[in-house]
Structure formats: structure tokens, C-alpha cells
Amino acid sequence: MIGFQKTAVMLSWGILLAIHPAFGQSQEPGPEEKSPREEAVAEAEEAAEQAEEAAEEAKVAAEEAARLAEKAAAQLGEVEAQEGAESAEEGAGEVVETSESEKAAEAAEEERDKANEVDPSEVRQILGWKEWVQVGSVADKMRAKLDSGARTSSLHAENIEEFERDGRRWVQFTLGEHRDKDAKSVLIKAPVQRVARVKNTDGTMERRYVVELNFQVGDRKLRDEFTLNDRSGMTCPVLLGRNALRHLGFVDCGRVDLAPKKLYK
Numbered sequence: 001m002i003g004f005q006k007t008a009v010m011l012s013w014g015i016l017l018a019i020h021p022a023f024g025q026s027q028e029p030g031p032e033e034k035s036p037r038e039e040a041v042a043e044a045e046e047a048a049e050q051a052e053e054a055a056e057e058a059k060v061a062a063e064e065a066a067r068l069a070e071k072a073a074a075q076l077g078e079v080e081a082q083e084g085a086e087s088a089e090e091g092a093g094e095v096v097e098t099s100e101s102e103k104a105a106e107a108a109e110e111e112r113d114k115a116n117e118v119d120p121s122e123v124r125q126i127l128g129w130k131e132w133v134q135v136g137s138v139a140d141k142m143r144a145k146l147d148s149g150a151r152t153s154s155l156h157a158e159n160i161e162e163f164e165r166d167g168r169r170w171v172q173f174t175l176g177e178h179r180d181k182d183a184k185s186v187l188i189k190a191p192v193q194r195v196a197r198v199k200n201t202d203g204t205m206e207r208r209y210v211v212e213l214n215f216q217v218g219d220r221k222l223r224d225e226f227t228l229n230d231r232s233g234m235t236c237p238v239l240l241g242r243n244a245l246r247h248l249g250f251v252d253c254g255r256v257d258l259a260p261k262k263l264y265k
Contacts, residue, residue, distance in 0.1 A: 126264065
């Protein structure tokens with residue numbers, strides 16, 4: 001009986017192997033399938049990593065933009081600081097005069113201007129706060145800043161030398177666009193009108209010759225006093241003050257180079 005059962009089992013095993021040859025062979029365990037919850041967690045972790053990388057990239061871009069903005073602001077600040085230093089120096093040179101006669105002249109100018117009545121029918125030319133100007137016999141035009149805060153006009157002069165002619169003090173100097181290396185310098189000789197002693201922004205006193213020169217802005221030809229000064233550190237070699245501006249016209253502080261446009265008001 002036992003032998004019969006053993007024979008039956010062996011026969012059944014042979015039938016199974018014939019039907020499914022892989023039956024009975026050792027099987028490697030396959031990868032475990034993740035549950036829907038585990039898949040959702042994995043996707044969330046991956047999305048979080050991507051968001052973190054994007055945030056880091058945005059942070060780096062923001063820091064770079066801030067650096068560039070700071071650099072641009074610093075450059076703009078340097079330009080504004082230079083303009084401010086020029087105005088301060090020019091203002092100090094005009095206001096802080098040691099000569100009592102100069103102070104009295106400015107006070108008289110103020111009282112005279114207070115008495116000036118506005119004429120509604122008066123038509124005057126409108127100029128920008130920067131214009132091109134020809135001074136003396138110099139053919140090349142030079143950049144000029146129109147500044148109502150300065151009473152006397154100023155001019156960049158080099159190689160200044162005083163001499164005497166017919167018993168009178170004269171001065172000679174070279175004049176030209178100091179920022180243009182290709183511009184030609186011209187030797188100018190003119191009688192000395194007076195010598196102004198002015199205080200610079202650093203507190204030191206400086207003697208400046210004052211001469212009368214012809215100049216032209218647009219079609220307007222005028223003659224006025226100029227102090228001879230070292231303006232190599234300024235943006236404009238010429239400064240036109242109130243004495244010149246009162247004969248030229250109005251100054252539009254928001255525009256430049258209006259003289260060729262011939263605007264009147």
C-alpha cells in the first residue's frame with residue numbers, strides 16, 4: 001500500500017513538471033511593489049527636492065541682481081557726488097569772498113533784482129542747464145554749465161602768466177577743451193579786470209584773475225567777465241553765472257542743448 005502511494009506521488013510530480021517546467025525551480029525574490037501611499041510619498045519627496053533646487057537658483061539670481069543694482073547705484077552716486085562737489089566748489093568760490101567790495105556788490109545786485117518788475121510781454125530765450133559755447137578766438141565749442149548759483153562766470157585756463165603792457169596788468173593763458181585730447185588749445189591775452197581772492201572748499205585761499213572775453217551761445221554773442229580757474233576736475237570747462245545768464249535768457253533745469261532749438265517764452 002505504501003509503495004503504491006509513493007508511486008502515485010512520483011507520478012503526480014512528473015505530471016506537474018511536464019505541464020510547468022519552471023515548477024520546483026528556485027525563484028529569486030522580485031522587487032516589492034509599493035503601495036499607493038508609498039508612491040505618493042515618493043512623488044512628494046521628489047517634488048520637494050525640485051522646489052528646493054529652484055529656490056536655491058532663485059536666491060543666487062536675486063543676489064546677483066542685488067549686486068549689479070548696488071554697483072549701478074554706486075556709479076550713479078559717484079556721478080552725483082562729482083556734480084555736487086562742483087556746485088559746492090563753485091558756490092564757495094562765489095559766496096565766500098574775502099573782499100568787502102565783492103560782498104557789497106552782491107548785496108547791491110540782490111537789491112537791484114528785487115526792484116525788477118516782471119514784464120508779461122517780455123520774450124526771452126529758453127536754454128538748457130548745459131550748452132555748447134565758443135569763447136574768445138577758440139574755434140572749437142566747449143561744454144558749459146549754466147549755473148544761476150554763481151554770480152561770475154568761470155573758465156578753465158592753463159599756463160597762466162601775468163605781464164605788463166602799456167603800464168597795465170595783463171594775463172596770458174591757454175584755453176581749450178581739457179577733456180578732449182584732440183582739441184586745439186589757443187593762447188589768449190587779455191587785460192586783468194581785477195583779482196578775486198576766494199576760499200576753496202578745503203578752506204585754502206586762492207587768487208583768481210578776472211578778465212573780459214567774448215563768448216557765443218547759439219546765435220547770441222555777448223561779452224562778460226570770467227574768472228580764470230583750474231577746472232580740470234570739473235565736467236565742464238566753462239561755467240556761465242548770473243551776470244551772463246541775465247542777458248541770455250531763462251534756464252530749463254530739466255533739459256540740455258536748447259540753444260539750437262531757438263525756444264522763446
